[in-house]
Amino acid sequence: MAGGQYGRDAERTAPPGSAPEWNEDVASALEAQLHRLQTSLQPTPEDATARQQAIARLQALLADIFPPPRSVTLVPYGSFLTGCYSHGSDLDLALTGSVTSGDVYYNVPEFDLAFYEQPLSLEEVAESGSAPLLLEELAAALEKRGAVKGRVDRGGLPARVPVIRLVEATTGVACDVCVCTRGCDVKGETMRLLQGLQPALAPLTRLVKAWAKQHDINCALRGTLNSWSLELLTVFSLQTHPGGPLLPPMWGLFGDKPPPPGHGMGPRPLQGTTTPPADALARARERCSGSARAELLPAGPAPPLPALFRWFLVSTAWIMEDWRAKAVPFVWDSSSTRVSTWLGRLHDRAYDKKPYGTLPYVALIEEPFDSGDNTARSLGTKGRNEDTLPYITWVFSHSHHTLSAVASVGDSVRALLWLFGPAALPCLGTSPASLVPYLSYGQAEHVSAAVTKALRQLCPDGPGAAEGAVKEQSDDRAASAGKVSAFRALLDAARVGSPILTLSDWRSHHACCRTRPPYVWHRIGQAEAPEPEPAAEPAEVSAARGGATVSVTGHQAAARAKPAEPGPQPGPSGNATRLRATLLTALWDEAARQGYPYIVPYPCEPPPGWRVFRGLLFSEDMVPAAELESALQEEQVGASERDAFEAHFLVDLAMLCMEITEVVDGLGAGRAGRGPPRLRRAAARRAAWQGHLWVVEAQGRALEA
Structure with missing residues (x-):
């Protein structure tokens, strides 16, 4: 061959x-x-029909927008031609044909009518750099005629290949329109x-x-x-x-x-x-x-x-x-x-x-x-x-590591979930309820509850749907989180893949640890990380409890033994899933409300000079367990209010720790921007999630210092 x-x-x-x-x-x-x-x-026949209708409707308007002697047509290219598009894919369209020189050259003398009406192929228009002018004229005409939903996105006009993005009004198909270059098909x-x-x-x-x-x-x-x-x-x-x-x-x-x-x-x-x-x-x-x-x-x-x-x-x-x-x-x-x-x-x-x-x-x-x-x-x-x-x-590299580590049918469910996201859920089992034992990985009951809750939010017919769907919350934070937050919660509870899902996640992790994320975070096959030894309880906490101690021998043994699949087995999971489900949910809500800039619970080894407690980062010279125990006794918090109080107290303490160590200053407030703590937290929240490189470098310098 x-x-x-x-x-x-x-x-x-x-x-x-x-x-x-x-x-x-x-x-x-x-x-x-x-x-x-x-x-x-794969695209359905309805998807293909909708795209053909969008092309036909836009083509019908071109004769009015570019009347004779111009001759402009729309031709599809890209994934629509190859068939490798999906329901939500954009439709790539190119303008072909010819216009007149007067459409792109505005400095033509009025008396030179012959040059003004001279035909000019759109390939020549693209090569001359005049394509943005033609696309701007098309965008304004489509908006005037109501052929698009909203406004046409002109952000791609300065690009190397100028493009406008629009949504066809009748079919709702998103289209990217450019000027044809030589051999675009x-x-x-x-x-x-x-x-x-x-x-x-x-x-x-x-x-x-x-x-x-x-x-x-x-x-x-x-x-x-x-x-x-x-x-x-x-x-x-x-x-x-x-x-x-x-x-x-x-x-x-x-x-x-x-x-x-x-x-x-x-x-x-x-x-x-x-x-x-x-x-x-x-x-x-x-x-x-x-x-x-x-x-x-x-x-x-x-x-x-x-x-x-x-x-x-x-x-x-x-x-x-x-x-x-x-x-x-x-x-x-x-x-x-x-x-x-x-x-x-x-x-x-x-x-x-x-x-x-x-x-x-x-x-x-x-x-x-x-x-x-x-x-x-x-x-x-x-x-x-x-x-x-x-x-x-x-x-x-991490995707290859995750897929190669698959050693069981349950591993394949967990690996493909991280590789392809929520779109893979309907393809991994007969029903969402059948995935709970695999994603719980035989851990404690609270892990199964967290997995079930996340699946219920991601799948309309998920487990527990018969008892009623999750009520929609009216606050802006819940509305903006949507399925992304539910999917992150599912990954966190199931300990699958990595919490790094986007470029912003990567930059946030690198700013804190200055290293590449480890491969041992996920629980798949032989790549499962050994359970870390629990840290000794501080003397202050032991004294506050009257000298009582907690045995962890059984926990360590259960953590090191790989449970049989798919039936759930008792025993604690890793650091991310040892937290109570109610406490973990309260921590997520409180971290989002106060603008805590890192993933909760923190999935990797803490940077030098830091420790992880209840999934939050604290400096090594701080003892959050003793502070929490003292606050619980002083406030006489009841059992029903313990999770909410603990989440609020710990997140507030973690944010205060970052302010003291100038991490928040490094995130954007700066020494010149000192002010009330809430104002500094707002500045940190805005800067931490923008993902700019200067933010990453500033945060890294603060941690190294």
């Missing part, structure tokens, strides 16, 4: 080492669960041809996009990967599969001769050739359906979907680690490891075109149809980026 010719870089296509194999039951469960998940992600048609050669490509792409969206690494505007880069990485993982290439290099679709060695690697459909893109696509269709098809097909069937997804994670994580290691500003060497789906292998070549002088890109994913373009340019250049590459690398 042509895709197997890797040349001199063949040894660089696979990372060292291999993950342990799953047993037959685990592999079967994972395959069934992932198959149900990718099936649920080549990408979608090529992906459809590759899907015809390898049926596993489409379901794997759907899983990759759902996983990337869940972990906040699929947004070019925030400095992470765009959807096209994720699709190219998925194709590359199949081209470099260790069991043999499952897809050919893309040059094999457009010609029968390998590209020559050298700087440009030969002509491509949109580079170094005079062949129109339509003729190049016609040749690709002929090769994929004619006698040359046998040369492009893989030698054997593709492995199951779980194995393909795990290979995608491990192979890409290895490449990301190489990029991350050389993206550090003080490292002289820069990575030139380029992912090339055109060649079907890695090769070393830096980009000649750079946006900021000679600064190299931190990640290099080659545009297969134009070798001078880098689809991963959204990650930035060395010294000028949003510092998102470390987080993206950690997501790939």
Whole structure:
């Protein structure tokens, strides 16, 4: 097969080492669960009809907005063409055709009517940099005619490829509209041809996009990967599969001769050739359906979907680690490891075109149809980026670690829940109630209660729905939390994956610990962390209780023994789940009300000079247990009010501790901004969750001091 010719870089296509194999039951469960998940992600006929109707309604307005002699049409591209879109995906549309010179050139003399009415193709408009003017005119016209819901989002007009975002009024379909560039339909048609050669490509792409969206690494505007880069990485993982290439290099679709060695690697459909893109696509269709098809097909069937997804994670994580290691500003060497789906292998070549002088890109994913373009340019250049590459690398590595550690059917439920989020819940069991034993992991009864409560909020038909759904709260905090808070509560109670779910979570953790999050937080397979030894009770607390002591021998033994699945077993869980469910809920509410800036309960080892008590961070010189016991006795708190009082007291004490140690000052209040504690907490709350880099650095300096 042509895709197997890797040349001199063949040894660089696979990372060292291999993950342990799953047993037959685990592999079967994972395959069934992932198959149900990718099936649920497929678009329905109603989704396709709604998008076709949105295109037709917008197209009908273009004749009025751009009357003759202009000729403008809308064509779809991207995931809608390839079929790898879901119900909530945006519809990518491009304006094609021609306008007049007067539509984009406003300095034309009035007497030069011939130039004013001269037709101008939209490809020339895009190349001249006048696309924002045309899109602004379109946005204003659509708003005036009531064809969109609300206002058109013009935030993407200054981008490298200008785009406007709108929601079609009748169908409610979200659309991204740009001006057509040369060969904009080549990408979608090529992906459809590759899907015809390898049926596993489409379901794997759907899983990759759902996983990337869940972990906040699929947004070019925030400095992470765009959807096209994720699709190219998925194709590359199949081209470099260790069991043999499952897809050919893309040059094999457009010609029968390998590209020559050298700087440009030969002509491509949109580079170094005079062949129109339509003729190049016609040749690709002929090769994929004619006698040359046998040369492009893989030698054997593709492995199951779980194995393909795990290979995608491990192979890409290895490449990301190489990029991350050389993206550090003080490292002289820069990575030139380029992912090339055109060649079907890695090769070393830096980009000649750079946006900021000679600064190299931190990640290099080659545009297969134009070798001078880098689809991963959204990650930035060395010294000028949003510092998102470390987080993206950690997501790939931790996801591979989580999936590879699966050792039972219950582990597969917990792993896929963290990997794909709430969307995976309907695909993991026959009903939400059937997931409770797996997610409780055989822990104490309060853990099952917390899991049941979170599932009830996430699933309309979840356990306990017959007794009545959860009442909607009217306060703004509960309204803004929604399903995200419920899902975080589920992960926390089940001890699954990691509490780091977004880029903001990553920055908050790094600001506190200055390290990458550990892999041992989750309870999956052999990766389960040993239960830490309980700290000795302070003498002040023992004296306040009259010298009574609490035996922890049974607790330690229960923590070290892995309970049988799926039946619940008695015994405490880890630090995050030893708290009473009522106390944990009260802590969440109080932490949100006072603006406590960290995850509750704190999931990792505390930074130097700090300790964790009841899931909150305190300085080592403070004894919160003694303070709490003394306050309970002084206030004579009853049993029914103990949880609410304890949560309020401890969160207030933790915030006071941060003010004393100047952590809150580091979060944004500053020495010049001293004032009442509530004002300083409000400043800390605003700064902590914005995720700016200067906030992260300031907080880190405060903790190191």
